[in-house]
Amino acid sequence: MRVISFSLNGVDRKLTVDETRTLLWVLRDDLGLTGTKFGCGESVCGACTVLLNNEAVRACATPMSAVEGKRVVTIEGLAHDEHLHPVQEAFVKHLGFQCGFCTSGMIMGAHALLLKNPKPTRSQIINEMEPHLCRCGAHVRIVQAIESASAVIAGGAR
Amino acid sequence: MNREKDMMEVPEGRGFVQTMDRRDFLKLTGSGLLVLCSVDPLLGQSAPVAATQRGATDFNSFLHIGADGRVTCLVGKVELGQGVMTSLPQLAAEELGVSLASVDIVMGDTDLCPTDRGTFGSLSIRMLGPTLRAAAAEARAVLVQMAAEQLKLPITDLEVRNGVVSSKSAPSKHISYGELTAGKRIERRLDGQAVLKKVGAFTIMGQSAPRRDALEKVTGKAKYAGDIAPSGALYACILRPPSHGAKLLRADTSSAEALPGVRVVRDGELIAVLHPHRDEATRALALIKAMYSPSPSRLTHETIFEHLKKVAPEARATGSRGSLADGEKAAAQIVEQTYLKGYVAHAPIETHSAIAMVEQGKVTVWAGTQTPFPLKTQIARALNIAPEKVRVITPYVGGGFGGKSASMQGIEAARLAMATGKPVRVVWSREEEFFFDTFDPAAVIQIRAGLDAAKRIVFWDNTIIGAGERGSALFYDVPNHRTAVRGGWNGNPADMHPFAVGPWRAPGANANVFARESHMDVLAAKAGMDPVEFRLRNLTDARMRRVLEAAAKNFGWSPKPAPSGRGFGVACGDDAGTYVATMAEVKVDKSTGKIQVVRVLCAQDMGIVVNPEGAAQQMEGCITMGLGYTLSEEVQFKDGVVLDTNFGTYDLPRFSGVPRIETVILDSPDLAPQGGGEPAIVTTGAVLANAVFDAVGARVVQLPMTPARVKSAMKG
Ligand code: FES
Numbered sequence: 001m002r003v004i005s006f007s008l009n010g011v012d013r014k015l016t017v018d019e020t021r022t023l024l025w026v027l028r029d030d031l032g033l034t035g036t037k038f039g040c041g042e043s044v045c046g047a048c049t050v051l052l053n054n055e056a057v058r059a060c061a062t063p064m065s066a067v068e069g070k071r072v073v074t075i076e077g078l079a080h081d082e083h084l085h086p087v088q089e090a091f092v093k094h095l096g097f098q099c100g101f102c103t104s105g106m107i108m109g110a111h112a113l114l115l116k117n118p119k120p121t122r123s124q125i126i127n128e129m130e131p132h133l134c135r136c137g138a139h140v141r142i143v144q145a146i147e148s149a150s151a152v153i154a155g156g157a158r
Numbered sequence: 159m160n161r162e163k164d165m166m167e168v169p170e171g172r173g174f175v176q177t178m179d180r181r182d183f184l185k186l187t188g189s190g191l192l193v194l195c196s197v198d199p200l201l202g203q204s205a206p207v208a209a210t211q212r213g214a215t216d217f218n219s220f221l222h223i224g225a226d227g228r229v230t231c232l233v234g235k236v237e238l239g240q241g242v243m244t245s246l247p248q249l250a251a252e253e254l255g256v257s258l259a260s261v262d263i264v265m266g267d268t269d270l271c272p273t274d275r276g277t278f279g280s281l282s283i284r285m286l287g288p289t290l291r292a293a294a295a296e297a298r299a300v301l302v303q304m305a306a307e308q309l310k311l312p313i314t315d316l317e318v319r320n321g322v323v324s325s326k327s328a329p330s331k332h333i334s335y336g337e338l339t340a341g342k343r344i345e346r347r348l349d350g351q352a353v354l355k356k357v358g359a360f361t362i363m364g365q366s367a368p369r370r371d372a373l374e375k376v377t378g379k380a381k382y383a384g385d386i387a388p389s390g391a392l393y394a395c396i397l398r399p400p401s402h403g404a405k406l407l408r409a410d411t412s413s414a415e416a417l418p419g420v421r422v423v424r425d426g427e428l429i430a431v432l433h434p435h436r437d438e439a440t441r442a443l444a445l446i447k448a449m450y451s452p453s454p455s456r457l458t459h460e461t462i463f464e465h466l467k468k469v470a471p472e473a474r475a476t477g478s479r480g481s482l483a484d485g486e487k488a489a490a491q492i493v494e495q496t497y498l499k500g501y502v503a504h505a506p507i508e509t510h511s512a513i514a515m516v517e518q519g520k521v522t523v524w525a526g527t528q529t530p531f532p533l534k535t536q537i538a539r540a541l542n543i544a545p546e547k548v549r550v551i552t553p554y555v556g557g558g559f560g561g562k563s564a565s566m567q568g569i570e571a572a573r574l575a576m577a578t579g580k581p582v583r584v585v586w587s588r589e590e591e592f593f594f595d596t597f598d599p600a601a602v603i604q605i606r607a608g609l610d611a612a613k614r615i616v617f618w619d620n621t622i623i624g625a626g627e628r629g630s631a632l633f634y635d636v637p638n639h640r641t642a643v644r645g646g647w648n649g650n651p652a653d654m655h656p657f658a659v660g661p662w663r664a665p666g667a668n669a670n671v672f673a674r675e676s677h678m679d680v681l682a683a684k685a686g687m688d689p690v691e692f693r694l695r696n697l698t699d700a701r702m703r704r705v706l707e708a709a710a711k712n713f714g715w716s717p718k719p720a721p722s723g724r725g726f727g728v729a730c731g732d733d734a735g736t737y738v739a740t741m742a743e744v745k746v747d748k749s750t751g752k753i754q755v756v757r758v759l760c761a762q763d764m765g766i767v768v769n770p771e772g773a774a775q776q777m778e779g780c781i782t783m784g785l786g787y788t789l790s791e792e793v794q795f796k797d798g799v800v801l802d803t804n805f806g807t808y809d810l811p812r813f814s815g816v817p818r819i820e821t822v823i824l825d826s827p828d829l830a831p832q833g834g835g836e837p838a839i840v841t842t843g844a845v846l847a848n849a850v851f852d853a854v855g856a857r858v859v860q861l862p863m864t865p866a867r868v869k870s871a872m873k874g
């Protein structure tokens with residue numbers, strides 16, 4: 001057990017936890033943030049993707065020790081004062097989801113991509129999103145959504 | 159109809175997947191107009207007379223109009239991502255003459271919603287749809303009748319708009335649905351007399367109403383079974399055998415029990431480790447030392463096909479016409495071929511999850527399931543309690559595809575909640591998901607067919623092992639044919655498959671359409687004809703001709719016998735009442751055998767379209783998912799062990815493999831709405847196999863078409 005200090009969705013947190021536990025289950029079970037999903041537990045589906053210091057990471061493979069002193073952003077931290085983030089808005093507009101189970105991870109992955117590269121090419125989008133699985137086959141619309149979010153973000157709307 | 163049509167701007171009505179309790183419900187239905195309706199699942203239409211005689215519980219949906227004018231549909235179906243939470247209210251709003259925003263829907267709750275067999279088979283719109291529409295039309299008729307009495311006007315002078323009945327001649331005379339039902343309790347049973355609106359009069363059906371689940375799903379607020387968290391809940395990780403057929407000899411749980419906060423429960427053969435945190439329960443489970451007897455199975459994913467041929471049940475004729483012997487005599491050319499397909503996993507990204515809670519002898523289970531009502535019965539049986547003591551609530555389901563028709567996790571959670579007195583959640587690991595999945599069965603399909611001198615098919619002899627009959631019916635003109643089936647996804651002898659098999663999106667049709675449409679191309683090549691022209695020569699079914707011609711026109715197909723080097727393929731199929739024709743373009747890397755799909759176009763006649771954007775989304779999903787069973791997905795196993803335990807070895811379709819996808823939905827106003835969740839997946843195998851043949855002249859007869867199989871087909 002150890003005290004881990006980190007920022008979660010913009011709020012400073014201190015947690016006393018076993019630092020070998022993973023961020024995924026601490027988020028879901030200890031903190032009640034269930035928007036981050038479990039799909040595989042082995043870093044091979046992307047459903048648990050969150051941002052750690054603005055980089056997309058798999059929460060299922062991130063031990064709490066790695067979170068110390070960092071900024072964590074989850075899907076719950078993306079919308080501000082009831083305003084959807086442009087990536088979320090684009091997923092709604094282009095229907096980039098069906099069952100929605102991969103959606104949190106997809107949105108966080110896309111958000112991380114656009115943070116480092118606001119104007120990705122289609123092939124850069126595909127490259128970045130490649131590790132994310134969607135069983136419902138929403139891929140075509142997810143790519144459209146990311147392209148349209150990029151246009152909004154790079155266009156300076158936010 | 160063009161799917162690019164703009165989405166209609168409509169404020170959202172609510173969709174409840176889990177938030178309403180019994181009290182809210184009684185309050186809701188305590189007054190107002192309640193229409194109970196019944197659908198005969200076999201006929202697919204309302205069976206009013208029989209329904210009224212079957213007693214009060216035998217109806218499939220409610221429609222309720224409250225004093226506030228809000229309309230609530232209560233249906234036993236569940237939202238798996240297919241969008242029925244949005245499209246079913248469209249049907250009700252249209253027929254009632256109310257705004258879509260005033261219609262709420264409650265789904266998949268066994269205490270609130272009427273009994274339903276399950277959400278599968280593309281039945282929601284096709285089977286429940288007509289009932290719901292009729293209920294709404296009936297309600298409108300009742301309300302207009304009441305309005306006529308209150309306003310003292312003839313019915314012919316009345317019209318309904320946005321839930322308000324008004325006089326056509328004197329528009330100032332009007333009364334709302336809410337005013338009409340206020341303070342009254344009116345109950346109606348559907349008598350089948352309701353008159354449905356004509357397509358031309360639709361204002362809500364046929365529009366792309368925005369999805370009701372969108373906001374919750376993009377903000378992480380949507381709750382799935384694993385997200386429900388009653389306080390004090392424990393996770394259960396369950397001890398599993400290493401292989402199918404292995405028997406537990408002994409288990410030493412002492413090291414697991416020694417961990418702080420861990421509790422071990424043994425309930426018969428069920429051994430579970432419980433802890434408030436899932437990761438800690440998983441760790442404790444790994445400490446159990448268990449001994450199992452080896453599995454008696456000696457089958458592998460390579461030897462399975464020979465095994466199936468040996469042990470599959472006797473052939474059952476599912477279709478025949480004319481005489482095969484006459485056909486053989488008339489044939490100038492005969493081609494025979496065997497097609498194979500391996501086992502395919504459902505692999506929804508949400509693993510089977512459930513949480514169970516016992517309060518005052520009543521068990522409540524939130525489960526990710528396609529079959530809440532059958533699950534309720536199974537839980538009652540497993541716990542040996544009365545079914546009224548069990549409530550199954552279905553929150554959002556993270557994909558099903560047939561795999562969540564079986565919901566063992568719900569029973570496990572209920573048993574463990576009973577045993578511990580605590581809320582217990584069961585969230586299968588990906589390994590458990592692969593192990594207990596009810597796979598799409600492997601199949602061996604033999605087709606022998608002949609052409610006469612005029613290049614018409616004169617006979618067709620088809621024996622299907624493993625896939626059942628769905629998708630095997632011939633819509634081509636074949637004077638002499640016979641189709642025989644040996645086993646499907648259910649009702650098989652115990653030793654046929656080494657693990658469970660079950661329904662998988664358009665069960666069996668993927669294998670059958672792959673075989674039939676591949677064989678059509680084999681025949682076309684034999685005839686030296688273009689594959690589309692060859693099909694049209696052997697096709698008088700006007701509906702299928704129209705779909706095929708629409709596909710060819712939109713794709714820009716120009717006739718050329720295969721292999722033309724273009725990499726173009728075509729395949730036709732019918733499923734769930736819908737007709738599809740799919741065309742594709744592929745590139746094949748001759749050195750590696752890798753297939754890159756460039757473009758897929760699917761034309762579909764699905765009758766009246768309720769929500770065009772939703773329908774296109776389903777078609778795209780079908781095509782994308784279909785890439786998996788066609789190109790990469792095959793469950794590997796050996797001696798009862800499922801070798802695939804996660805996505806590292808079992809390859810789902812990914813972004814880089816998804817082609818440009820175009821969907822064309824034909825205008826079909828004279829046909830009631832047909833299925834949309836499955837039809838477009840059935841053609842994927844054949845369309846790509848045919849495109850590969852057109853590209854490189856190699857016929858791949860086994861799915862998935864892995865690079866190795868493509869290369870070996872190229873060697874001939
Ligand atoms: S759950 Fe973390 S990548 Fe799948």
Ligand code: FES
Pocket residue numbers: 096097098099100101102103133134135136137138239507556557
């Ligand atoms: S929307 Fe269902 S897995 Fe992506």
